Amino acid sequence: MIAEETLKEALRKNKLRSETFGNLEYLRFTDDFKEVPRGTLLFKDNILWGYPHIGRIFQLTTGIPEQFQAPFWVEEKVDGYNVRVFMHEGEIYALTRGGYVCAFSTDRVLDFIDPVFFEENPDLVLCMEVAGPENPYVEESPPYVKEDVKFFLFDIMQKNRQGFLPYREKLRLIEKYNLPSVERYGLYTPKQIEDLKALLRRLNEEKREGVVLKEDSERDKRVKYITSYANLNDIRITSLNMLGIPADYYTNRLLRLALFIEEEGLEKTQELFRELGEAFLSGLFQACKMAREEGKVRRVFRCKFRKRENALIFMEQMKHASVHIQVNQLSLRQEGEFWLLEFEKVFLNMTGLLGHLLKGGSLID
Amino acid sequence: MIAEETLKEALRKNKLRSETFGNLEYLRFTDDFKEVPRGTLLFKDNILWGYPHIGRIFQLTTGIPEQFQAPFWVEEKVDGYNVRVFMHEGEIYALTRGGYVCAFSTDRVLDFIDPVFFEENPDLVLCMEVAGPENPYVEESPPYVKEDVKFFLFDIMQKNRQGFLPYREKLRLIEKYNLPSVERYGLYTPKQIEDLKALLRRLNEEKREGVVLKEDSERDKRVKYITSYANLNDIRITSLNMLGIPADYYTNRLLRLALFIEEEGLEKTQELFRELGEAFLSGLFQACKMAREEGKVRRVFRCKFRKRENALIFMEQMKHASVHIQVNQLSLRQEGEFWLLEFEKVFLNMTGLLGHLLKGGSLID
The missing domain is CATH 3.30.70.2160 (Alpha-Beta Plaits)
Incomplete structure (x- = not known):
């Protein structure tokens, strides 16, 4: 639980804000605040803790013995965006890292997760990476997702609790419910640095992002390493x-x-x-x-929705996401069983500054 | 003059601070404040204005016609540090851009400037670049200064006035007093973009920093361009x-x-x-x-002083210049007619972070 005093202070400092998504109402921690991670959500009857930060090591030879006292599980770190998927009053939602209900991820999550999982485990929260060329947030995508997006489970949390289910319990649930998971490379000992380096050379060649290492111990120590x-x-x-x-x-x-x-x-x-x-x-x-040619610096995104309404809600969410990025809907049309949304993000800082400089403007720095 | 109200507000906000150098006392603007540039100095009976910012253009083809309405003088921009040299109560001082009296530059300036200049022109301020491999501030140095430092005049200001002496007046004084000047490439018209590009290709090959362009007009418009x-x-x-x-x-x-x-x-x-x-x-x-090898990230500087005392004052100045850089004197010994000072700057951020990471530490970002 979070201390009453912390909640009051967070509200006063506007670090805890009221949000809605359809009929869903909740409070959201907008930043790390005292011991509460950013993206932690408060509902009337429960708390969804934010996904914690994971430290990064920069070198393996020294990093592994420094960080681990026991064997550790090695998993692929997939290059996408982090969501927490949960059921609330019979509906399944997907939250961004920051704690917003994401209309896109929520729309698509049931393509990848059998809702039976949540019916039988209403208190569990699936931590997943959404990745692929047709995701609306990140321009990067793992090489093996050729179209659309996929969801990849990497952790399971419980409502009202910080920390994760034990690794073997996660494996059991993946097996039982056929949950789509990130690639798992098994258990390594801290002595197996050369094996780990060989794995990372392969992942590097395969253009993957890196690994997350999870100690097989009570403290569940974690670090990541990027290719x-x-x-x-x-x-x-x-x-x-x-x-x-x-x-x-x-x-x-x-x-x-x-x-x-x-x-x-x-x-x-x-x-x-x-x-x-x-x-x-x-x-x-x-x-x-x-x-020079278009008068703006922009990137076009495409993504597929099951429901047209969710695409419209998503566009509204995106339009208010940043004052430095202008989001314009380009098209929304039915394509087979999906609604295909195309939108652009116009990068206003780049557009403004390059426009000025290419016209011969000067800059004081 | 600077409005009384501005002075009071600057004092209150600690943007105007009292400084001393030997017996010299003055007030210094620590930052740009309203219309007053950083490094502006107040003495009892006069003001030394800070050296103004000069805008930079990023492209010549569009930048020249956009910026200039008349022919402009082209001068080399020398890669060193900016000083203002002036006489006060019979003594000659050199100020850094920020408005500190620099013990090093003050010690050496009379190797390059005949004091007769200031005796005959006590109200003038010489704006000069100090450059060379043995300067105590910048690691870069123009290729043609093979040892020690040199002073290069680029502008002349007057006490109590903003702006510069007219270009031709500067030329006359350079001639008359044999002042060391930055290289001057003459007057270009805004049509001569190809000539200017050819000049900059040459300067680029000669590893020079770039040019400052000064319009030959009342408004004295200036911009710079870097190779x-x-x-x-x-x-x-x-x-x-x-x-x-x-x-x-x-x-x-x-x-x-x-x-x-x-x-x-x-x-x-x-x-x-x-x-x-x-x-x-x-x-x-x-x-x-x-x-890894020394336990610290550092750079060694050498510079030559006329007076031992100035080297010691300079070391004191440097030790208080930054909380992120530790300055240690390595040696100070007589060498011919100079006192050769060697000191190191230890970069504390780099030292701390690399030490942590090389030992296998992790970082949350």
Whole structure:
């Protein structure tokens, strides 16, 4: 439970806000606040805890012995967005990391999860990654999802409780309900660093994001490790909207790359230098081209809904998501059993600044 | 003059602070405040205005016609640090951009300027760039200063007045007093974009920083333009201390590079990609190496003083300059007619974070 005093203070500081989705009403922690993680939700009769932060290690050789005292489970970290799926008063919802009910994820979740799971386990919360080329949030997508999206389970939580179900209990439920899961690579001991490195070399070649390591122990210690492919790809994908990205996003990824190479040796360094430079500049070139030719820097997203109404609700949600991104619906049409929504995100900072500079404007810095 | 009300408000907000240097006492604007630029100094009987910001254009083809209505003077922008040199009660001082009397620059300025200039022109202020491999502030240095430092005049101001002496008046004084000046490339018309581009290609090959353009008109409009060499070099030099650099430093330079290539065409792009990647990562590798081998990330500086006492004062100034940089004196010894000071700047953010990560620590982001 959360202390009464914490709730009052959070309300007063506007860190705990009232939200609605259809008839659903709830309170949402907008940021980490004291011990409460961002995205924690309060309903009349229960709490859905936010998904906790997981620390990242930058090198395996030292990181594994430093972090783990026991064998750990290794799972793929899928490149998508994190949702928590739960049932409330007979309806199934999917929440974003920040704690909004997502109209898209909620619309599609039953394509991937049998509702029997929630009928038999109404107090469980499925933590899943939604990934694929037709997701409305992230431009990246794992190589093996060729179209639309897929949901991948990686953790199970309980209502009113922090922490996760034990790993073996999760495996049992995956088996029993045929839940779609992230790839699992089994149990490694802290001595198996070379095996883990070999796994990560393979994942890197397969253009996957990385791994999450979960200690097989009471404390359930977790860390993640990201492939250099994913670090480069993050830069490549976001550079189109470089001015809209938090400032430390790039320095953080550069540090990861440097420490990766520092650990792995320098043989392919020249090629990595070239890829890194290209990752930074190719998006910026593309942004210049768009600003010149179309007068705006934008990215087009497509996603498929079961219900037309959910697509409209989703568009409303997106339009209020950021003051730096203008969201415009391009089309919404029926295609087979789906409603196909197309919309664009116009990156206002890039559009404004590049427009100014390409016209010959000056900037004081 | 500055309005009484502005002074009071600046004092109250701690934007105007009392400073001393030896027997000299003055008030200093620590930041831009209303119309007063950072580094503006108040003495009992006069004001030294701060050096104003100059806008930067990112492309020449559109930038020149957009910015200039008349021919403009073209001068080299030298890669060093900006000082204002002036006489006060018979003593000659050099101020940093921020408005501190710099013990190093003050110690050395008379090696480059004949004091007769100030005896005959006590109300003039020389705006100069101090550059060279043995300067205590910036790691970059123009290729033609092979040792020590040099002072290069680029503007002349008057006490109690904003703005600069007319260009031709500056030329007359340079001639008359044999003042060391930045390279001057003469007067260009706004039509001479191809000539200007050719000049900048040459400066780029010669590893120079860029140009400042000064309109030959009453309004004295100015803009600067930086070579891609200098943009890359900024990244290469600072990446050792990436975490200590303001967040937009890198995105700004990436934008400059992208717009440079967008204007100049893409033929050498692959090589530039490689150079850019190397610029980012080579400093980080070096930082990792230092953190591993020496337990700290640092850079060593050397500079030469005429007077031992000034070196000691300078060390005191540096030790209080930043909470993120620890400054340690390494040695101070006489060498010919100079006192040679060696000191190190230890970059505490890099040292702390890399130490943590190389030991296998994790980071939440």
